[in-house]
Amino acid sequence: MKGKQRGGTSAQAVEPIARRVAEEQGLELVEVAFNREAQGRTLCLYIDKPGGVTLDDCERFHKAVQPLLETVDYDYLEVSSPGVDRPIQTRRDFEKNQGAQVEIRLFAPLDGAKVFQGALSAMDEETVTITLPDGAQKPFPRKAVALVKPVVVFEDEDE
Incomplete structure (x- = not known):
């Protein structure tokens, strides 16, 4: 002990x-x-x-x-180390990941889906917003969000 x-x-x-x-x-x-x-x-x-x-x-x-x-x-x-895919939770986490590709998991489906990916564009006490691949802004109520984490992409050495 x-x-x-x-x-x-x-x-x-x-x-x-x-x-x-x-x-x-x-x-x-x-x-x-x-x-x-x-x-x-x-x-x-x-x-x-x-x-x-x-x-x-x-x-x-x-x-x-x-x-x-x-x-x-x-x-x-x-x-x-907390790892490259640790959840984004704090204001500092957001600042470090602003503009990065993230995955948002919801507690319940929204528009028929529980998982969304896009670029993290805004995050405050009430809302998390991502930019979808088509350029549209998609806001999520914080209370509906179970998890926000970076999308980790491993590049192929042959490319």
Whole structure:
């Protein structure tokens, strides 16, 4: 047990500590999550930076943040990139992905479909708007949107 007390240290308690370390290293703290697994409780810290994080970034961040988390209840500490296809949730996520191709998944069908693709053109508290391939703007009420994520396209090396 890394932490001093068994129980429920929350992500909200870890976030300011991890955010400070990330900022000191020129990184962005994207997410803090606790996962209960067979081997114990894993504290997952997801970091990012323009151009993506490297293994060295993750290792440096891990070494800097771990000593500051000695009172936190966890068995394993995992530091990782959030991945190229992580959901777009925050204003910062939107800013980084504005104009990019995204997939929007809805809770219920709209115009006969639950999944739409297009270029992310606007996002606020009430609405997410994409530009469809035909150039039309398609707004979606935020409360109807289950997920917005980047469309990942792998280019063929032969082309």
